[in-house]
Amino acid sequence: MAKTNDIPRFGLLSGYRVVMVGLSVAAPFASELYAEHGADVIWVENPINPDMGRFSQHGASTQQDRRNMRSLAMNYLKGEGRSAFLKLIETADVLIEASVGGRFASKGLGDEKLWEVNPRLVIAHISGFGQTGIESYVKRASYDPIAQAFGCAMRMNGIEGQPSIPAMPFPGDYSAAFYAFGMTLAALLKRQETGRGESIDVAQFETMMRIQSQYPIKGWTYGEEYVKEGTHSLICALYGTYVCNDCEEVYVLFLGPGVLKAGLPLLGLEYASELFPEGEGIIPYGSHAGDVAEEAFANFLAQHTAEEVETILNEAGVPCSRLMNYEQAAADPHYQARGVIETWPAVDGVHEISGVKVVPDLANYPGRVWRGAPCTGQDNDDILTELGFSSDAIAEMYECDLLGKKSYKESFAN
Numbered sequence: 001m002a003k004t005n006d007i008p009r010f011g012l013l014s015g016y017r018v019v020m021v022g023l024s025v026a027a028p029f030a031s032e033l034y035a036e037h038g039a040d041v042i043w044v045e046n047p048i049n050p051d052m053g054r055f056s057q058h059g060a061s062t063q064q065d066r067r068n069m070r071s072l073a074m075n076y077l078k079g080e081g082r083s084a085f086l087k088l089i090e091t092a093d094v095l096i097e098a099s100v101g102g103r104f105a106s107k108g109l110g111d112e113k114l115w116e117v118n119p120r121l122v123i124a125h126i127s128g129f130g131q132t133g134i135e136s137y138v139k140r141a142s143y144d145p146i147a148q149a150f151g152c153a154m155r156m157n158g159i160e161g162q163p164s165i166p167a168m169p170f171p172g173d174y175s176a177a178f179y180a181f182g183m184t185l186a187a188l189l190k191r192q193e194t195g196r197g198e199s200i201d202v203a204q205f206e207t208m209m210r211i212q213s214q215y216p217i218k219g220w221t222y223g224e225e226y227v228k229e230g231t232h233s234l235i236c237a238l239y240g241t242y243v244c245n246d247c248e249e250v251y252v253l254f255l256g257p258g259v260l261k262a263g264l265p266l267l268g269l270e271y272a273s274e275l276f277p278e279g280e281g282i283i284p285y286g287s288h289a290g291d292v293a294e295e296a297f298a299n300f301l302a303q304h305t306a307e308e309v310e311t312i313l314n315e316a317g318v319p320c321s322r323l324m325n326y327e328q329a330a331a332d333p334h335y336q337a338r339g340v341i342e343t344w345p346a347v348d349g350v351h352e353i354s355g356v357k358v359v360p361d362l363a364n365y366p367g368r369v370w371r372g373a374p375c376t377g378q379d380n381d382d383i384l385t386e387l388g389f390s391s392d393a394i395a396e397m398y399e400c401d402l403l404g405k406k407s408y409k410e411s412f413a414n
Contacts, residue, residue, distance in 0.1 A: 011038030022098030025173035030180040035068035036367040047073040047404025059412035066373035073377030073404040081402040098126040101138035121197040122187040124180040130203035147172030151208030159230040175207040236282035237290035248306035249323040263318040267296040348408035377405035
């Protein structure tokens, strides 16, 4: 268990309190970014049916994206659970929730009701289709692949002539989370000026649209349809995924005059020639020059391992990386030098979890992991006691199934 005073003071966001209600990825990750940088994040989860992320694939997503949080496993919609939730909202700076559009309002917890309790509250609603628009769309259930499909992104991924596939891992969820995190921080800055909270409507399909660079403009303004690129970019030759002589893959971009000048001689090709004119930044894909370059590169790849290709090209200034797996990453000296892999104790005091460190690195107020992901309801008593509930009232909430608590084994069943 952890009381408010047990939370160490660190990071850029120490002193702020965030309440999170949400499953899966988007709302938890947005809140995790607060927790990793010092905020007190209280995760309100279902006392009867906890987040499915706890029980999928070793509970790894929960262990990575719920660390530093406190768990209040409480039915926040009924009886004393609702009263406790509103008392909690009184103390919060930010509420981040993810659900079908309009759900909070339909339960009598719309923005205006929450602002009656706490006019300074910053609210982020994350949903697949938004809080406004066509009602039947707003009420649609959604997960990451649905946002990719409706947001015009999924059709970009895969091989031309074959079924489209979702991009992994979960760009719809994580893009929505980053928007929710960034915009709630902006609202907190504005609150310093106005004293008023804000409500932010994050629709996952819109965040997927917004991260598509020039392609929506090309479609809507110029009528150009996106063509799947598969493993090779259509922008130019020597831009894509390639297999080396050890059957390992690299991704390469021969893009820009400086890169071509440095890289083509490695393939036995002459830069500043009739075929590859000086000053050109790309070799057109599908052109005679492109075909010559691709053949020369194939010969180069046949003579080298992926690690050798990566080394040779990077030393020349050509962007290139092996397609790393987790074992290779753990052994890589740059991963090690930057401490990318961090190990922290699980809350049972027995297990250890190895995952990704807090990123990005900060010079003056770094984030940290001070606690693993909490067990279901681990902090019920501490949180409710601080909100003014007596031990008898808390016991009655347990008896009425308004509160739930599970052990570590029960919370992270494999």
